[in-house]
Amino acid sequence: DADVTQTPRNRITKTGKRIMLECSQTKGHDRMYWYRQDPGLGLRLIYYSFDVKDINKGEISDGYSVSRQAQAKFSLSLESAIPNQTALYFCATSLSGQKRYNEQFFGPGTRLTVL
Amino acid sequence: AQSVTQLGSHVSVSEGALVLLRCNYSSSVPPYLFWYVQYPNQGLQLLLKYTTGATLVKGINGFEAEFKKSETSFHLTKPSAHMSNAAEYFCAVGLTSYQKVTFGTGTKLQVIP
Numbered sequence: 001d002a003d004v005t006q007t008p009r010n011r012i013t014k015t016g017k018r019i020m021l022e023c024s025q026t027k028g029h030d031r032m033y034w035y036r037q038d039p040g041l042g043l044r045l046i047y048y049s050f051d052v053k054d055i056n057k058g059e060i061s062d063g064y065s066v067s068r069q070a071q072a073k074f075s076l077s078l079e080s081a082i083p084n085q086t087a088l089y090f091c092a093t094s095l096s097g098q099k100r101y102n103e104q105f106f107g108p109g110t111r112l113t114v115l
Numbered sequence: 116a117q118s119v120t121q122l123g124s125h126v127s128v129s130e131g132a133l134v135l136l137r138c139n140y141s142s143s144v145p146p147y148l149f150w151y152v153q154y155p156n157q158g159l160q161l162l163l164k165y166t167t168g169a170t171l172v173k174g175i176n177g178f179e180a181e182f183k184k185s186e187t188s189f190h191l192t193k194p195s196a197h198m199s200n201a202a203e204y205f206c207a208v209g210l211t212s213y214q215k216v217t218f219g220t221g222t223k224l225q226v227i228p
Contacts, residue, residue, distance in 0.1 A: 040124060042221050104159075108158045109158055
């Protein structure tokens with residue numbers, strides 16, 4: 001089945017370490033997104049990419065960077081992790097085009113803990 | 116800019132009772148509206164969406180939602196709750212297919228046997 005996968009699923013790291021979270025999709029979608037989920041705050045958009053050469057900051061991009069290596073791959077990096085970046089991170093994809101309405105498909109999430 | 120408000124971070128219902136999860140949106144143009152469900156340790160999956168046309172939208176697992184422009188609401192309902200419906204539900208709003216979607220803060224549904 002066409003899918004959105006995230007690696008790793010769980011990660012514990014220490015303050016100051018560099019971390020990369022990876023997302024791959026076999027849906028053939030051109031748009032990809034990174035969100036973080038915190039209890040009571042819902043999903044907040046970190047970065048999004050409407051195609052390989054188009055990357056945009058979301059509402060909480062400070063402390064994060066991304067790389068769109070190919071249409072199917074979108075990685076999120078924490079250059080120097082800090083404890084308040086402890087959260088559940090989701091990758092999502094969507095397909096552009098008329099009448100697509102930006103319906104998004106989510107990966108299973110990565111639980112990141114920064115000690 | 117658009118925004119979405121979900122009233123009630125936690126809702127408890129008895130098995131077999133009506134489920135009503137509330138969502139109000141703010142938008143300067145006709146919005147696209149979505150409800151997503153998140154089961155424990157999983158990603159979000161789409162329950163239903165409103166784009167244009169019929170204001171009563173039916174989704175998976177017996178859920179439906181009605182777009183009420185005058186009330187700027189898109190409440191999610193299900194006539195009879197089942198234990199398997201226990202999850203977190205997110206309302207989301209988008210303006211055009213070229214812009215990002217904004218998610219609400221979520222409502223956790225507890226179903227009591």
